[in-house]
Amino acid sequence: xxxxxxxxxxxxxxxxxxxxxxxxxxxxxxxxxxxxxxxxxxxxxxxxxxxxxxxxxxxxxxxxxxxxxxxxxxxxxxxxxxxxxxxxxxxxxxxxxxxxxxxxxxxxxxxxxxxxxxxxxxxxxxxxxxxxxxxxxxxxxxxxxxxxxxxxxxxxxxxxxxxxxxxxxxxxxxxxxxxxxxxxxxxxxxxxxxxxxxxxxxxxxxxxxxxxxxxxxxxxxxxxxxxxxxxxxxxxxxxxxxxxxxxxxxxxxxxxxxxxxxxxxxxxxxxxxxxxxxxxxxxxxxxxxxxxxxxxxxxxxxxxxxxxxxxxxxxxxxxxxxxxxxxxxxxxxxxxxxxxxxxxxxxxxxxxxxxxxxxxxxxxxxxxxxxxxxxxxxxxxxxxxxxxxxxxxxxxxxxxxxxxxxxxxxxxxxxxxxxxxxxxxxxxxxxxxxxxxxxxxxxxxxxxxxxxxxxxxxxxxxxxxxxxxxxxxxxxx
Numbered sequence: 467x468x469x470x471x472x473x474x475x476x477x478x479x480x481x482x483x484x485x486x487x488x489x490x491x492x493x494x495x496x497x498x499x500x501x502x503x504x505x506x507x508x509x510x511x512x513x514x515x516x517x518x519x520x521x522x523x524x525x526x527x528x529x530x531x532x533x534x535x536x537x538x539x540x541x542x543x544x545x546x547x548x549x550x551x552x553x554x555x556x557x558x559x560x561x562x563x564x565x566x567x568x569x570x571x572x573x574x575x576x577x578x579x580x581x582x583x584x585x586x587x588x589x590x591x592x593x594x595x596x597x598x599x600x601x602x603x604x605x606x607x608x609x610x611x612x613x614x615x616x617x618x619x620x621x622x623x624x625x626x627x628x629x630x631x632x633x634x635x636x637x638x639x640x641x642x643x644x645x646x647x648x649x650x651x652x653x654x655x656x657x658x659x660x661x662x663x664x665x666x667x668x669x670x671x672x673x674x675x676x677x678x679x680x681x682x683x684x685x686x687x688x689x690x691x692x693x694x695x696x697x698x699x700x701x702x703x704x705x706x707x708x709x710x711x712x713x714x715x716x717x718x719x720x721x722x723x724x725x726x727x728x729x730x731x732x733x734x735x736x737x738x739x740x741x742x743x744x745x746x747x748x749x750x751x752x753x754x755x756x757x758x759x760x761x762x763x764x765x766x767x768x769x770x771x772x773x774x775x776x777x778x779x780x781x782x783x784x785x786x787x788x789x790x791x792x793x794x795x796x797x798x799x800x801x802x803x804x805x806x807x808x809x810x811x812x813x814x815x816x817x818x819x820x821x822x823x824x825x826x827x828x829x830x831x832x833x834x835x836x837x838x839x840x841x842x843x844x845x846x847x848x849x850x851x852x853x854x855x856x857x858x859x860x861x862x863x864x865x866x867x868x869x870x871x872x873x874x875x876x877x878x879x880x881x882x883x884x885x886x887x888x889x890x891x892x893x894x895x896x897x898x899x900x901x902x903x904x905x906x907x908x909x910x911x912x913x914x915x916x917x918x919x920x921x922x923x924x925x926x927x928x929x930x931x932x933x934x935x936x937x938x939x940x941x942x943x
Contacts, residue, residue, distance in 0.1 A: 473511055474656070475649030475942075476504075479640050483512055486610075486638045487573060492603055493610045494635050498621040499642030500764035500784075501711050502678035505614050506579050508642065518568055519543060519561060519576045523583030523615075525714055532584050532591075533557060540564065554594040562602050565609065575610045582620035592624055596631030604635065617715055618762035644675030644764070647828060648942035653677070658685045663936045664881070664918055665689045671820040674785035679704070690805035697794050698803045708790045715763050721745060722756055726765060726782060730791040733819050734847065735769060735779035769826070770846035772864070774904055779847075783827075785820065792816055814879075821879035822862055825916055828939045832875075833865070835938035836914065842868040850904050859900035866909070874898060876915045876930070884917035891926040 473480060486493045499505045521539055524531050536557050537549040548560055561576070568574055578584070585591040603609050615621045618641070625632055626639065645653070651666050661669070669689055673679040682703065683692050696704040716722040728744035729736060741757065742749045757780060760766040767783035770776065782788050793799065793816075800806070807813055825832065826845070833839050844866040852858035863875035874897060878884050886894075898911050912931045920935035921927050 473508060474653045475645050476508055476642075479508060479642065480512060482638060482640060489637075490607055491637070492606050492608075493637045494599065494603070495610065495612045495638045495640070496621060496625055496636045497612065497614045497640045497642060498618040498762075499616070500618075500644065500676070501616040501714060502676050502707075503642050503644055503764070504677040505616070505642050507677070509577060509579075509612055509614060513575055513577070516575065517577045518565070518574045521578050521584070523578075523580035525580070525583050527583070527586075529554075529586045529589040529591075532586060532589070554589060554591045555597075558594050558598040562598065565606065570608060572608065573610050574606075574608055575612065577612045577614070579614045580616065581613050582615040582617040582624075585620070585624070593631075596628075599635060600631045616763075618764070619759040622762060645677060645680070646675060646831070646942055647824075647936075648831075648940045650675055650680055651940055653680055654683070654685075659683070660685075661689060663940055667821075667824070667918060667936055667939075668817075669693075671785055671817065671824060672789045676786065679786065688805070693804040694802055697790075698799060699801045705794060708787060708795065711787075716759070719756070721747065722760060725756060725760060726787060727791060729766065729780060729782035730788055734771065734849070735781035737777060737779060741780060770844070772846055772848045772850075772905065774850050776846075781823070783823065785823070788820065788823075789816070817879045821918075822877045825863060825875075825877050825939070829865075831939050831941050832916070832934065834941060835934050836865075836873065836932060838865075838867060838869075848874075848901060848905070850900060857896050857900065859897040861897050861901060864901070864905075870909045871912060872901070872905070872909045873912045873914050873932070874901060876913070878915065878917045880917050880919065883919045883922040884915065885922045885924050886915070886926040886929050888926060891929040894929050 483495065486495060497505050497509065519539060521536055524535060533552045533554070534549065537547070537552055540557075540560055541547055544564055548556075565574055565576075599611070603611055613621075613625065625636060628635075647663075647667065647670055650670055651663070654661060654666060669680070669683070669692075672693060679696075682696070684695070687695065694702075696702055712719075712723055724745045725741060728741060736744065738753070738757070739749060741747075742753055745753075747753045757766065761768065761780075765782065765784045765787060766780050769779050769781050771779040792812075793803075829843075829845050830839070833841070833843065846864055846866075848859070848861040848864050850858050861874050862877040865873040865875065867873070874894075876894065894913055898913065902911065913929065914932040914934065915921060915930035916934045916939075918936045921930065921933045927933075
């Protein structure tokens with residue numbers, strides 16, 4: 467970590483862990499989240515690496531290597547060698563015996579990081595962990611066992627939904643989410659970056675709110691220079707990240723890759739049936755499992771969409787992956803592509819698409835700016851085709867409130883203040899009329915425009931009842 471780095475944006479998680487440590491019962495803390503989101507850093511920093519035992523799973527290594535890592539850690543802690551004929555049954559018995567030698571009047575924290583990688587096929591790891599916890603851990607009042615893993619699906623299937631020995635045994639469950647815009651700004655400000663909010667927003671649209679990527683940024687370079695260094699310079703440092711993520715999370719599953727690539731080509735996303743057609747798969751449980759795995763791993767999101775009827779669309783939600791597939795994979799754009807492509811139309815199209823996703827990921831900030839944080843809402847996209855001479859309408863975001871008001875949100879990415887023209891004013895009025903007809907809402911309608919620098923105070927600015935800017939999206943409590 468760079469100097470002055472802190473646990474930015476993890477206040478809720480820190481509070482939850484602290485609360486669990488006040489309890490007299492043994493604690494089984496389970497943590498998941500996207501690769502590189504900062505799970506391990508959170509636990510290491512919170513406990514200041516004061517673990518009585520820490521084991522990290524090895525990616526794509528056999529049981530013998532996983533057990534060798536256990537043996538090495540045990541030897542470091544005890545000075546005793548247990549490497550011969552080791553099994554997970556014996557390993558957990560050794561761990562149990564070791565814990566019995568430690569003080570009973572202080573918390574004993576055991577940390578198993580990347581546990582899914584330890585559970586190799588036919589290793590018996592999971593059943594032995596279940597037995598350890600049920601037979602010993604669940605009765606040792608000063609024991610805190612922290613389990614962590616990037617494979618959210620494995621964590622969910624094997625622990626959260628466990629019907630065997632771990633059924634309802636978890637005492638604290640945390641999913642670590644990417645940083646918000648405001649949290650990214652707090653990190654950059656703490657580390658000497660003097661970037662504008664426009665540049666921070668652009669960095670977010672490239673990297674997502676993933677701490678690991680932000681920690682690799684260099685404050686002595688411009689944003690463009692950093693992006694070129696990550697993706698376009700010779701030996702670019704992040705060009706292998708996509709392959710690594712897919713390999714570690716999805717075991718090089720070509721169908722999962724195909725789903726992501728199909729979604730990257732469609733701005734509004736795809737329905738379940740459309741994904742099946744694009745990937746030449748049967749509609750059913752197998753496809754559903756793959757989509758759910760992508761969702762739980764943070765790469766895909768479900769989003770409600772209305773086009774005359776309510777539908778569920780699946781959208782590629784991982785900013786890093788979207789950027790990589792759009793500009794990096796299979797392309798050779800030059801070492802200074804980003805720095806020298808300010809007016810590139812493909813970048814402008816990507817910015818418009820990605821800024822809309824960014825707004826959906828900051829709905830809580832939008833609601834706060836609109837003064838409706840405490841109001842129950844339904845948020846979705848809206849699009850209907852015109853019939854005959856009747857115009858259709860596409861609305862970037864609709865916020866339906868249970869107090870009887872619908873807010874129709876226009877999202878525009880621009881490099882300066884945005885101006886509503888006469889034609890756009892008429893278009894917004896048409897959208898409101900079409901929405902009222904097709905959505906069958908008797909609610910009052912408000913209009914809102916979101917642009918990075920807000921609106922110019924022109925003749926038609928009042929068309930938008932509310933206007934928001936990046937300052938509103940950066941606001942965190």
